[in-house]
Amino acid sequence: MTAEKISIDTLVVGAGQAGVAMSEHLSKLGVPHLVLERDRIAERWRTGRWDSLVANGPAWHDRFPGLEFDDLEPDAFAPKERVADYFEAYARKFNAPIRTGVEVTSVARHAGRPGFTVETSIGVVEASRVVVATGPFQRPVIPPIAPQTDTLTQIHSADYRNPQQLPEGGVLVVGAGSSGVQIADELQRAGRQVYLSVGPHDRPPRAYRNRDFCWWLGVLGEWDKEAARPGKEHVTIAVSGARGGHTVDFRALAHQGVTLVGLTKTFDDARVTFEADLTTNLARGDENYLSLLDAADAYITRNGLDLPEEPEARRTFADPACVSDPILELDLAAAGVTSIVWATGYAVDYDWLHVNAFDAKGKPQHQRGVSSEPGVYFLGLPWLSRRGSTFIWGVWHDAKHIADHIATQRKYLSYRDASQRETTQPRKEAPASSPAVSRVQHVNELGVN
Numbered sequence: 019m020t021a022e023k024i025s026i027d028t029l030v031v032g033a034g035q036a037g038v039a040m041s042e043h044l045s046k047l048g049v050p051h052l053v054l055e056r057d058r059i060a061e062r063w064r065t066g067r068w069d070s071l072v073a074n075g076p077a078w079h080d081r082f083p084g085l086e087f088d089d090l091e092p093d094a095f096a097p098k099e100r101v102a103d104y105f106e107a108y109a110r111k112f113n114a115p116i117r118t119g120v121e122v123t124s125v126a127r128h129a130g131r132p133g134f135t136v137e138t139s140i141g142v143v144e145a146s147r148v149v150v151a152t153g154p155f156q157r158p159v160i161p162p163i164a165p166q167t168d169t170l171t172q173i174h175s176a177d178y179r180n181p182q183q184l185p186e187g188g189v190l191v192v193g194a195g196s197s198g199v200q201i202a203d204e205l206q207r208a209g210r211q212v213y214l215s216v217g218p219h220d221r222p223p224r225a226y227r228n229r230d231f232c233w234w235l236g237v238l239g240e241w242d243k244e245a246a247r248p249g250k251e252h253v254t255i256a257v258s259g260a261r262g263g264h265t266v267d268f269r270a271l272a273h274q275g276v277t278l279v280g281l282t283k284t285f286d287d288a289r290v291t292f293e294a295d296l297t298t299n300l301a302r303g304d305e306n307y308l309s310l311l312d313a314a315d316a317y318i319t320r321n322g323l324d325l326p327e328e329p330e331a332r333r334t335f336a337d338p339a340c341v342s343d344p345i346l347e348l349d350l351a352a353a354g355v356t357s358i359v360w361a362t363g364y365a366v367d368y369d370w371l372h373v374n375a376f377d378a379k380g381k382p383q384h385q386r387g388v389s390s391e392p393g394v395y396f397l398g399l400p401w402l403s404r405r406g407s408t409f410i411w412g413v414w415h416d417a418k419h420i421a422d423h424i425a426t427q428r429k430y431l432s433y434r435d436a437s438q439r440e441t442t443q444p445r446k447e448a449p450a451s452s453p454a455v456s457r458v459q460h461v462n463e464l465g466v467n
Contacts, residue, residue: 032150032151034055054121074095080101080410122136125371132393149397154398156365158360173360192215193254198359199266202214205359220254221303222306224265227328268303280294281299289347382399402416
């Protein structure tokens with residue numbers, strides 16, 4: 019195959035929700051661009067998650083403004099395949115210039131001239147700007163404490179698909195964010211003995227007084243907060259859209275049959291130890307839960323809303339035995355545990371991006387996605403501009419800001435001073451019947467035609 023050479027104003031790397039949103043805004047602004055995706059559009063939604071995954075927000079909320087899930091009830095939670103189909107349909111809606119099956123292997127700034135050389139699996143792309151829309155879920159992270167043994171099956175939540183995938187026996191699920199909670203629940207309902215390692219977390223109600231928590235975070239201004247509170251940067255959110263959506267209650271999970279343990283501390287062969295922090299972590303999760311209920315009640319009173327009371331939302335389960343007498347050490351073999359699912363998150367991977375856009379720890383340096391390397395942009399990262407940046411609707415708004423920045427830069431670069439305008443614009447002859455007048459060229463506030 020003959021390698022291609024492509025020149026484009028803006029190259030977008032990745033065609034998930036971030037890349038599709040970016041393409042829409044660039045298209046509206048008339049910015050020539052190309053989106054490259056190594057797999058299919060929204061591939062992570064199709065093959066990068068477990069079989070029963072649904073969106074964590076309702077269909078009325080987890081979408082772009084220009085297209086609804088017309089086959090779902092507004093309060094339903096879209097299955098992952100339906101979400102992927104949605105983004106494919108959205109891209110077709112404005113004929114997005116997306117090329118799939120193309121991997122970007124290197125991006126480097128030109129020396130002595132503007133723009134970047136981008137190495138890809140189909141050849142070289144030269145671009146004036148590069149938008150990195152690969153998102154935050156690039157490299158699954160399994161912590162170094164993981165036991166080095168062949169006696170246990172160990173997988174990351176990114177590779178988990180269903181209970182039948184794991185060998186017979188009990189399962190330790192490490193991590194109690196949205197993924198860990200839903201996987202633990204599914205495994206227990208499939209008849210497995212499950213131990214769930216619970217660390218610090220936020221635990222919002224799925225819904226309260228006839229409104230989903232997405233609505234409450236919106237009207238209370240939580241989605242638009244521009245920075246996490248100190249110490250809360252990496253706290254997971256325990257929320258679920260599974261089985262029609264429900265509030266995650268760890269004590270209810272324990273009464274259902276899941277054994278709760280604290281943060282996983284160490285492994286010594288088949289013996290694992292846990293921090294003595296389970297009750298503290300649950301208490302802080304409860305505090306987060308109740309604070310949102312309090313804020314919602316105050317909002318209703320302040321605005322005179324007619325929403326039904328929900329006193330049962332404040333009722334709590336009694337502490338199960340695993341909470342009142344927590345397990346601090348467990349012999350996995352004796353407990354019949356044969357598998358560990360690591361629901362321990364992801365790291366970004368920018369080994370292919372050879373530009374000056376990172377700090378000493380390799381973290382992207384940016385202001386609302388505009389990086390410290392001129393011409394390089396990041397999109398889809400947590401807290402890119404606000405708390406809602408990694409949600410579907412949030413990435414759409416972040417993409418608009420970046421597209422506007424690109425369009426403004428293009429206007430600056432197209433500026434011509436008076437002498438350049440004089441030499442590049444043909445002079446119009448004045449009509450013979452009227453006196454000669456000097457031609458006045460109209461420019462906007464940036465001096466651009």
